[in-house]
Amino acid sequence: MNPRVFQTEQEAASTCAARIAEAVRHTPELVLGLVTGRSPLNVYRNLVELAARGALDLSRATTFNVDEFLGLPPEDAGSFRAYMDRHLFRHVNLSTERIHFFDGCAPDAEAECARYDAALAAAGGLDLLLLGVGPNGHIAFNEPGEVLTAASHRARLSRETRLSHVMAFGDDPSKVPMAALTLGMAAVLQARKVVVLAFGVNKAAAVTAMVHGPLTPRWPASFLQLHRDVELWLDTGAASGLQGRGLEEARPRHIGT
Numbered sequence: 001m002n003p004r005v006f007q008t009e010q011e012a013a014s015t016c017a018a019r020i021a022e023a024v025r026h027t028p029e030l031v032l033g034l035v036t037g038r039s040p041l042n043v044y045r046n047l048v049e050l051a052a053r054g055a056l057d058l059s060r061a062t063t064f065n066v067d068e069f070l071g072l073p074p075e076d077a078g079s080f081r082a083y084m085d086r087h088l089f090r091h092v093n094l095s096t097e098r099i100h101f102f103d104g105c106a107p108d109a110e111a112e113c114a115r116y117d118a119a120l121a122a123a124g125g126l127d128l129l130l131l132g133v134g135p136n137g138h139i140a141f142n143e144p145g146e147v148l149t150a151a152s153h154r155a156r157l158s159r160e161t162r163l164s165h166v167m168a169f170g171d172d173p174s175k176v177p178m179a180a181l182t183l184g185m186a187a188v189l190q191a192r193k194v195v196v197l198a199f200g201v202n203k204a205a206a207v208t209a210m211v212h213g214p215l216t217p218r219w220p221a222s223f224l225q226l227h228r229d230v231e232l233w234l235d236t237g238a239a240s241g242l243q244g245r246g247l248e249e250a251r252p253r254h255i256g257t
């Protein structure tokens with residue numbers, strides 16, 4: 001694992017976005033795994049700025065979003081699809097047919113997960129997977145538990161995770177869906193490169209478990225230790241539990257294939 005610690009989230013995000021743009025320049029057909037949440041917001045903002053300046057052309061890239069709430073149509077403001085439209089898709093030149101999402105309203109969740117996994121396999125898997133991490137160590141919606149699931153699946157959301165999404169649902173916890181569709185641990189570990197964003201001291205325990213902890217389904221992110229190419233983009237708060245953390249300016253290498 002390769003932690004890169006920045007003094008501020010903004011610095012990490014702009015450097016990370018520049019590296020993603022570089023990876024797309026290097027491989028215009030890049031297959032990107034994308035995540036929602038607070039952590040990638042500044043990365044997306046920077047990607048939009050790069051696209052506006054003509055420094056990012058996503059016209060040949062493919063994207064797969066890693067999760068979606070069950071029961072929400074794409075038009076619902078609380079859906080991850082609506083989030084992606086707001087923060088990235090409507091501002092860049094991605095081709096609609098190469099944007100892949102779980103359909104949160106699919107009548108058969110299992111068939112929908114199989115469809116998603118087949119589309120991902122047909123695209124050749126993920127070249128670069130952008131992830132966040134929950135304070136409880138969840139990645140995508142692979143929640144802590146007794147076991148983890150390899151394939152895409154329907155996930156029951158923990159109370160803690162549901163509460164962290166309450167703002168998108170008018171601060172009413174009862175409106176946050178109870179379940180979601182998520183890619184599984186196999187797709188995460190098979191991605192050719194994984195980039196994890198974590199900012200703020202409330203992520204420190206998850207980051208520490210991810211880097212130093214034993215492999216345990218109690219901290220799903222700990223399984224990233226099995227991957228040979230994971231970069232962690234952190235601020236000093238999120239890195240505060242790491243042993244021997246270097247606070248020198250991080251010098252990112254090339255992200256991409």
Ligand SMILES: N[C@@H]1[C@@H](O)[C@H](O)[C@@H](COP(=O)(O)O)O[C@@H]1O
Nearest residue numbers: 035037038039132133134140141
């Ligand atoms: N399903 C998402 C994850 O994919 C995300 O990475 C994580 C962290 O979110 P945030 O970046 O807002 O802390 O929680 C959410 O529940």
